[in-house]
Amino acid sequence: MSQQKIKSRVRLSTRTAPPANKVSAQVFERAYTILNLLAATPQPLSLKEIAESCQLHTSTAHRILGDLCIGGVLEHLDNGKYQLGLRLLELGAIVKDRLNIRQVAAPMMQWLHEQTQQTINLSVRQGDEIVYIERTESARSGMHVLRPIGGRALLHLTSVGKLYLAAADPRLIESYALRTGLPGKTKNSLAAIEDLQKDLKFVHQYGYARDNEELELGVRCIAAAIYDYSGNLVAGLSISAPVERMQDSWASLLMQAAASISTSLGYGKR
Numbered sequence: 001m002s003q004q005k006i007k008s009r010v011r012l013s014t015r016t017a018p019p020a021n022k023v024s025a026q027v028f029e030r031a032y033t034i035l036n037l038l039a040a041t042p043q044p045l046s047l048k049e050i051a052e053s054c055q056l057h058t059s060t061a062h063r064i065l066g067d068l069c070i071g072g073v074l075e076h077l078d079n080g081k082y083q084l085g086l087r088l089l090e091l092g093a094i095v096k097d098r099l100n101i102r103q104v105a106a107p108m109m110q111w112l113h114e115q116t117q118q119t120i121n122l123s124v125r126q127g128d129e130i131v132y133i134e135r136t137e138s139a140r141s142g143m144h145v146l147r148p149i150g151g152r153a154l155l156h157l158t159s160v161g162k163l164y165l166a167a168a169d170p171r172l173i174e175s176y177a178l179r180t181g182l183p184g185k186t187k188n189s190l191a192a193i194e195d196l197q198k199d200l201k202f203v204h205q206y207g208y209a210r211d212n213e214e215l216e217l218g219v220r221c222i223a224a225a226i227y228d229y230s231g232n233l234v235a236g237l238s239i240s241a242p243v244e245r246m247q248d249s250w251a252s253l254l255m256q257a258a259a260s261i262s263t264s265l266g267y268g269k270r
């Protein structure tokens with residue numbers, strides 16, 4: 001055998017293998033690309049279609065697909081095509097169950113408080129009432145909120161409650177009015193369904209709700225909706241402030257914070 005061939009073989013045999021962590025990262029990146037492709041495609045795809053779309057060699061794609069099928073992340077159908085597997089549904093359910101809206105909302109509530117120096121509330125609906133489940137405030141807020149964490153108020157008396165009513169079928173709003181009688185707390189409370197409907201139109205038009213001293217005299221509130229991964233209205237984020245301190249410009253900050261929390265809950269990612 002010639003010296004040239006021997007040297008060539010030696011050179012080939014002494015090549016340095018890529019680091020294991022680099023190979024692992026590359027495999028993960030390719031698997032992630034395949035999953036995103038199948039998630040974005042309504043119908044199952046063949047090996048050839050997946051390899052071409054992901055710019056992978058057929059053998060490489062086949063190996064990764066096989067591993068994903070073993071883990072249940074993908075399903076290999078009888079017609080030879082691939083689709084997302086039920087394991088992803090199981091994992092998604094676990095993530096959903098572990099999401100604590102109070103924990104998810106806390107950073108943005110603190111941010112909004114720092115921007116406005118006012119009391120920030122997180123509330124959810126329970127029947128015909130909203131329940132305060134979290135609050136961020138400080139001595140600089142300039143007011144003492146009468147309703148503690150766990151406190152309740154009828155939907156039509158609060159900005160968050162109006163978010164829920166605005167999202168409901170008009171017939172359900174009429175049922176709510178008949179069921180509760182729209183009792184008031186202050187001289188500004190909306191005691192007529194026509195006045196309530198007018199306020200709900202404001203929500204549809206501007207994307208946030210208002211409470212003008214309707215629950216407590218001297219206190220105004222504005223609220224924006226928080227949605228979960230399935231698009232359900234799951235909570236309301238609100239700013240409470242003394243009448244003389246409330247600023248219309250805070251509405252954009254409020255909606256930005258609510259949108260960020262919604263994104264963290266998976267909204268808009270389906």
